[in-house]
Amino acid sequence: MIDHALVEALTQIVGERHVRTAGAERATYAKDGLTVHRRLPAVVVLPGSRDEVIAVVRLLAVHGVPFVPRGAGTGLSGGALADQDAVLLVLTRLNRILKVDPRNRVATVEPGVVNVKLSVAAAPHGLLYAPDPSSQSACTIGGNVAENAGGPHCLKYGVTATHVLALEVVLADGQVIQLGSPGGEAWGPDLVGLFVGSEGNFGVATRITVRLLPVPRAVRTLLADFPALRTAGEAVSAVIASGIVPAALEMMDHSCIQAVEDSVYAAGYPRDAAAVLLVELDGRVDDSVAADAASVEAILKDHGARSVRTAVDARERERLWQGRKKAFGAMGRLSRDLVVQDAVVPRSSLPDVLEAIGRIGERYGLTVSNVFHAGDGNLHPNISFDGRIPGLRARVDAASGEMMAACIVAGGTITGEHGIGLDKLRYMPLIFDGDSLTAMRGVRRVFDPAERVNPGKVVPVHACREWAGVRNAEFQARNAEVGTRSASRGDGVSSSALRVPSSAVGS
Amino acid sequence: MKIVERVKALLGRDAVLEDTGAPDGLPRVAPASPDAVALLLGTAREEGWRVRVEGAGTWMPADAAADLALTTRRLDRVPSIQPQDLAATAEAGIGCDQLRQQLADRGAWLALDPPGLAGRTLGSVVATATAGPLRHGFGAVRDHLVGVTFVTGDGRLVQSGGRVMKNVAGYDLTKLQAGGFGAFGVIVLVHLRLRALPRVDQTLVLEGSREDLSRVADDITAAGLTLAALELFSPALARRDRWVLAVRLAGSAALVGAEEAGLRSATGGQFSALRADEAHAFWMRAAEAFATRPVTFRVGGLPDSSDDLLDLIQHQVGDEWVSASPGAGTLRWTGETTVDRLRRLRRTLAAQEVPLTVERAAWPLRRAVGHFGAYREGVGPLVAGLRHTFDPGNAIAVAVESEDRAG
Numbered sequence: 001m002i003d004h005a006l007v008e009a010l011t012q013i014v015g016e017r018h019v020r021t022a023g024a025e026r027a028t029y030a031k032d033g034l035t036v037h038r039r040l041p042a043v044v045v046l047p048g049s050r051d052e053v054i055a056v057v058r059l060l061a062v063h064g065v066p067f068v069p070r071g072a073g074t075g076l077s078g079g080a081l082a083d084q085d086a087v088l089l090v091l092t093r094l095n096r097i098l099k100v101d102p103r104n105r106v107a108t109v110e111p112g113v114v115n116v117k118l119s120v121a122a123a124p125h126g127l128l129y130a131p132d133p134s135s136q137s138a139c140t141i142g143g144n145v146a147e148n149a150g151g152p153h154c155l156k157y158g159v160t161a162t163h164v165l166a167l168e169v170v171l172a173d174g175q176v177i178q179l180g181s182p183g184g185e186a187w188g189p190d191l192v193g194l195f196v197g198s199e200g201n202f203g204v205a206t207r208i209t210v211r212l213l214p215v216p217r218a219v220r221t222l223l224a225d226f227p228a229l230r231t232a233g234e235a236v237s238a239v240i241a242s243g244i245v246p247a248a249l250e251m252m253d254h255s256c257i258q259a260v261e262d263s264v265y266a267a268g269y270p271r272d273a274a275a276v277l278l279v280e281l282d283g284r285v286d287d288s289v290a291a292d293a294a295s296v297e298a299i300l301k302d303h304g305a306r307s308v309r310t311a312v313d314a315r316e317r318e319r320l321w322q323g324r325k326k327a328f329g330a331m332g333r334l335s336r337d338l339v340v341q342d343a344v345v346p347r348s349s350l351p352d353v354l355e356a357i358g359r360i361g362e363r364y365g366l367t368v369s370n371v372f373h374a375g376d377g378n379l380h381p382n383i384s385f386d387g388r389i390p391g392l393r394a395r396v397d398a399a400s401g402e403m404m405a406a407c408i409v410a411g412g413t414i415t416g417e418h419g420i421g422l423d424k425l426r427y428m429p430l431i432f433d434g435d436s437l438t439a440m441r442g443v444r445r446v447f448d449p450a451e452r453v454n455p456g457k458v459v460p461v462h463a464c465r466e467w468a469g470v471r472n473a474e475f476q477a478r479n480a481e482v483g484t485r486s487a488s489r490g491d492g493v494s495s496s497a498l499r500v501p502s503s504a505v506g507s
Numbered sequence: 508m509k510i511v512e513r514v515k516a517l518l519g520r521d522a523v524l525e526d527t528g529a530p531d532g533l534p535r536v537a538p539a540s541p542d543a544v545a546l547l548l549g550t551a552r553e554e555g556w557r558v559r560v561e562g563a564g565t566w567m568p569a570d571a572a573a574d575l576a577l578t579t580r581r582l583d584r585v586p587s588i589q590p591q592d593l594a595a596t597a598e599a600g601i602g603c604d605q606l607r608q609q610l611a612d613r614g615a616w617l618a619l620d621p622p623g624l625a626g627r628t629l630g631s632v633v634a635t636a637t638a639g640p641l642r643h644g645f646g647a648v649r650d651h652l653v654g655v656t657f658v659t660g661d662g663r664l665v666q667s668g669g670r671v672m673k674n675v676a677g678y679d680l681t682k683l684q685a686g687g688f689g690a691f692g693v694i695v696l697v698h699l700r701l702r703a704l705p706r707v708d709q710t711l712v713l714e715g716s717r718e719d720l721s722r723v724a725d726d727i728t729a730a731g732l733t734l735a736a737l738e739l740f741s742p743a744l745a746r747r748d749r750w751v752l753a754v755r756l757a758g759s760a761a762l763v764g765a766e767e768a769g770l771r772s773a774t775g776g777q778f779s780a781l782r783a784d785e786a787h788a789f790w791m792r793a794a795e796a797f798a799t800r801p802v803t804f805r806v807g808g809l810p811d812s813s814d815d816l817l818d819l820i821q822h823q824v825g826d827e828w829v830s831a832s833p834g835a836g837t838l839r840w841t842g843e844t845t846v847d848r849l850r851r852l853r854r855t856l857a858a859q860e861v862p863l864t865v866e867r868a869a870w871p872l873r874r875a876v877g878h879f880g881a882y883r884e885g886v887g888p889l890v891a892g893l894r895h896t897f898d899p900g901n902a903i904a905v906a907v908e909s910e911d912r913a914g
Contacts, residue, residue: 104809104836126731148675159673161682162650177885183836184647185807186636186686187862188879188890189907193649193682197675214731241591243703244759283762284733285769291761344671348591376672377592416673424676431676435663439897440678446892458677 001085002042006063010045010087013055018093020044029073029088030081033135036339036387037078037422041068041088048093050110050168050206057204058174060087066452069200071112071143074135076340077421079147079199079457086455089204091142097121098207105212106165106182111142111205115149118210127212130157133417134325145205148197150417152248152324153280155375157213159417161196168207169195172448182209194443199419200454202447216247216282220293221317224305225273229253229358229370231304232275233351236374238299239279240347244292248280249375250324253354256331256369256382260323263330267323273306277374278324280317327371328382334367335384339396341403342424345412347377356406357381364399378416379407404430420458428460510534510556510575517550518543524578533559533573537581541598541656541664541695547577548693549662552900558660559904560689562628563602566635566798570870571904579630582695587670590615593701594653594670599630599694615701618645618735618757620790622797622839622866630694636686637805637866639794640736640755643834645702649685654698657684657691660898670698683893686864688878690890690907691897705757708735709767710786711778712745713752720752721814723774724833727754728810730773732766739831744793753789754778793830796841800828802868803841804849808861810836816861823852839866846875853880873906 011019020026021043030040047053060067068082069089082088094110097118101107102125109118115136118129132151133139139149145167150159157163166180180192195202226232232251239249252260257269257276269276279296283289297308311317323330331338345353354370361368361383372380381403387393404414404427414420414427428437441459444451511534515523522543524535538544551558551574559573563580579600587596590613597606604625610617620639621632631637633655636648645651654668657680667680683691713723720739727737736755745751754770756763770778781789797803808816813833820826824844831838853863853876865878882890890907 101809103811106809148679150673154673158646158650161679162646171885175885177889178883179886181807181860181862183807183809183812183861185805185837185862185864188882188886189687189690189893190636190649190682190685191886191889193685194679196682197679201678217731237591240593241703243706245702284731285762285765288759288761288765292759295759344669344673346589346592346594346671348589373673378673411669412671413669413674413676415676416671417675419675420677428677431669432666436666436677439659439663439665439680442896443678443680443683443893446889446896 002065002087006059006065007043009059010043010056013059014045014047014052018046018048020046029070029090032073032075032078032080034076034078034340034423036337037081039081039083041082042084042086044088044090046090046093050094053089053091053094053204053206054170054174054176056089057170057172060452061173064450064452066455068454069142069146069204071140071146072114072138074139075143075147075421076342076418077415077423079419079421079454080143081422083456091204092140094142094206100125100212102127104182106209107212108207108209109141111140111145111208113141115139115141115144122212123215126215128215129210130154130163130213131160134328141208141210142205145196145208146198146200147417147419150373150376150378152250152373155249155373156245156247161193163211164192164196164208165211166209167192167195167205169203169205171203172450172453180209184211197419199421199458201444201458203453217284218286218289219280219282219317220289221311221320222279222293222297222300223269223309223311223320224277224279224300225270225307226275226277226305227273228304229275229354230351232277233354233374235277235300235303235305236350237348238303239296240375242295242299244281244296246279246296246375247282248278249373250278251370251372251374252276252278252324252327253370255367256327256371259330259334259369260327263326263333265323265326265330267319269323278320324371331369331382331384334369335386337385337387339383339385339400340418341379341381341400342415342418343404343407343412344376344378344416345407345410347375349410349412350374350377353379353406353410353412357403360399360402360406364395366396366399373416376416377412422457425457425460513550513554514547514575517546531570533576535561535576535578537578539581541582541658544577544582544658544693544695545662545664547662548658548660548902551575551902552661555900556902557904558902560693562600562631563626565624565627566631567867568869571906572870573904577693579628579693579695585609588613588615590701593703594672595699595701596670597629597697597699599633599697600628602626602628603632610701611704614704616704617651617699618702619648619651620794622794622803624795624798625791627798629697633685633694633697634687634689635866640738640753640790640830640832642837643737643832644733644735644757649682651700652681652685652697653700655681655684655694656696657694659692660902661900665692668698672700688905688907689903690894690905693903707756707758707760707763708783708786709756709763710781710789711754711756711767711770712781712789713774713778714747714749715752717750717817720750721833723752723777726773727770728834730769732769732773733762734766734834737832737834739833740793741826741829743827744796744830745789746792796828797839798867800841801843802872803839803866804863805837805839805866806856806861806863808836808838808859810834812836812859812861813838819852819855823855824848846872849876870906877906877908879907
């Protein structure tokens with residue numbers, strides 16, 4: 001537990017206003033964007049500078065107190081939640097853009113800088129910061145680094161890891177290290193690459209140097225309308241196989257379209273469509289972008305698109321994108337609670353997996369909406385429900401597990417951009433064996449021997465090879481059976497998908 | 508029992524290569540599967556053997572002090588090519604030339620053109636993170652990887668990443684392996700991100716003085732062209748009388764046509780196009796040159812420091828065999844040099860926040876200066892800790908901890 005003397009010492013560092021101990025204040029930080037998880041931190045501390053972060057981390061090291069770094073709290077995995085014995089270290093006050101270097105196309109920022117503000121600052125130089133999570137108007141770049149965040153335009157430009165060149169990191173013991181170099185060349189083994197996506201387990205990034213890209217001069221945004229989810233999925237595969245790399249290739253299903261069109265973010269999507277694809281092509285020269293757009297339009301029509309509409313101007317393009325980017329918010333209208341999944345499958349598996357997810361939802365009597373990065377095969381099946389209804393949460397959990405199983409069986413993984421956090425911890429032994437999980441835990445302990453930074457996340461505690469080996473054997477046996485059965489049914493997945501052991505969550 | 512007999516008993520008689528023994532007389536073992544690699548390294552840990560890891564033997568000199576050499580050359584299968592997903596899985600010992608051909612047959616392309624001979628193994632390219640000129644347009648080696656499977660120094664088979672295009676499940680050990688020089692295990696399987704084979708692949712070159720070509724490169728960079736490669740070659744590397752600025756355009760006919768027009772507009776139309784066979788020979792010869800001289804290193808600065816870095820290199824180690832990617836700020840050098848000269852150059856570069864990575868050299872030199880040199884404050888213990896995590900018995904002979912210690 002956190003004693004009064006420690007709270008006093010924290011106050012000495014950051015000031016009384018920036019240490020929150022009252023229950024109501026702490027409750028503000030008890031959830032992230034995935035509201036099904038709730039943890040009440042012991043104390044919330046909001047340092048205002050790098051030096052304050054270092055002082056706080058060193059103080060906590062002396063006292064052996066766990067802590068959880070947190071940005072804007074928009075994450076979708078329960079990754080930035082702290083338990084009653086831990087301090088929540090909120091970094092939103094470290095929000096300065098320290099440098100924009102247009103000649104070298106790099107910028108250095110503090111972790112609390114809101115994602116979109118960097119692009120705004122770079123815009124006068126004709127540059128932008130490419131990773132664009134849907135929450136980009138609120139999420140922080142420090143949080144993006146922790147989660148290796150993606151976004152629609154990462155299809156062409158790569159996820160956060162592609163754009164981070166160098167980091168200043170405060171380790172768990174308060175030591176400050178410099179990783180990477182401004183030019184992007186690793187200085188030794190690629191510890192920047194290792195740090196990005198480590199969900200806060202390796203320390204706190206206090207300075208982040210990123211690559212900026214030129215704002216594309218030519219853009220075409222297409223909206224294709226499909227009568228069936230399957231044909232939309234097949235069209236995605238065909239576009240990817242054509243060799244044209246769209247800047248973004250997003251899909252929304254019928255349920256999602258209704259939610260968006262019923263909201264203030266209505267974008268003019270066709271309400272009778274089973275699915276729409278939002279395809280953006282960009283580049284330097286209008287003629288070549290137009291040629292690629294024409295090729296993509298032909299592919300979409302060849303694969304069953306009823307119509308393909310091209311945004312005529314920037315305003316229409318923004319409207320189409322607003323619908324997509326605010327889709328999660330719109331789905332909040334469907335029901336009281338929302339579970340957001342984040343699996344990735346091979347793109348050619350999309351048609352089968354989408355149908356399988358639909359069947360799972362139907363079988364459990366749940367409302368499932370799909371809005372996702374189709375070009376990357378990064379699915380976001382969202383289940384809307386009212387958690388107050390007895391037994392419903394258990395059905396949602398079971399359906400979620402089956403959806404994950406369907407994605408794993410298809411050769412996929414359990415998270416593409418949201419991270420493991422608390423939410424996906426139970427699935428980790430299903431994709432990694434005991435040796436791989438043990439290796440990850442070993443890496444974590446190099447950075448943080450006592451495992452005090454964001455404890456209980458990413459790697460399940462019971463990661464010993466014997467335990468996980470049993471689980472994986474069970475999984476493989478079950479899904480070998482599933483594969484045989486489903487092959488005869490032709491649906492690729494099964495109704496008897498695995499049950500994820502609750503013991504996988506660890507203690 | 509001698510090591511050779513022990514290994515034959517473990518992996519079968521044909522696992523020990525008889526006719527291509529290492530120059531220093533070490534037994535050379537070629538496991539035929541990832542499990543066999545795991546078995547060998549597990550045994551090495553138990554027996555206290557030190558193991559030198561080799562690919563095709565065309566890049567890193569096969570001279571690290573060890574008890575046996577493990578070559579990945581029999582791990583040369585390509586279990587999966589999925590052109591519709593633009594993904595492939597290949598074993599680490601496949602030659603890049605063979606892999607490139609198999610991919611091309613399926614209409615797919617790995618946008619990497621590493622330095623070295625054509626038969627250099629994929630595992631070697633990944634372990635040393637040696638990207639070539641295509642880094643300008645398509646990124647570093649790590650950007651082409653979606654996962655790797657590797658064997659730790661004590662024989663554990665570890666999986667990182669997966670086979671899909673996005674994956675944040677667990678820590679990204681793939682990034683640690685890319686450019687880790689084998690310090691954290693032996694890469695056995697690589698999951699790759701591919702591109703469609705470009706419909707058009709065009710190379711244009713311009714000869715001139717280094718200063719003039721640097722200015723042209725600045726103009727090209729400022730124009731924001733979409734290039735696959737922009738590389739400045741010394742005369743010896745280009746096999747021309749003067750420096751050469753080479754531009755590679757790859758993609759659809761519309762894209763290549765538009766960018767070539769943009770290039771000519773930005774530079775006054777001075778470039779001349781190479782025929783496909785000429786272009787192939789040009790890039791291949793330059794790549795091969797980096798494998799034929801005693802030492803090769805790379806440095807990575809900011810794009811606007813490219814000229815200053817070339818000056819510094821010229822002053823301290825000479826610029827006979829050098830290429831630079833002005834748009835990316837990276838530079839690769841090859842030639843003869845000494846431990847003292849490398850240390851001095853590294854110190855000068857470090858003061859400018861520019862790392863120097865020794866990509867290949869004889870063991871005594873790389874042991875002395877290390878692939879990375881002295882680590883910055885606080886980083887050395889992390890690297891040592893990671894090394895201990897993945898190779899607790901220090902079985903893998905690798906020079907990531909040099910005699911130049913700082914942090």
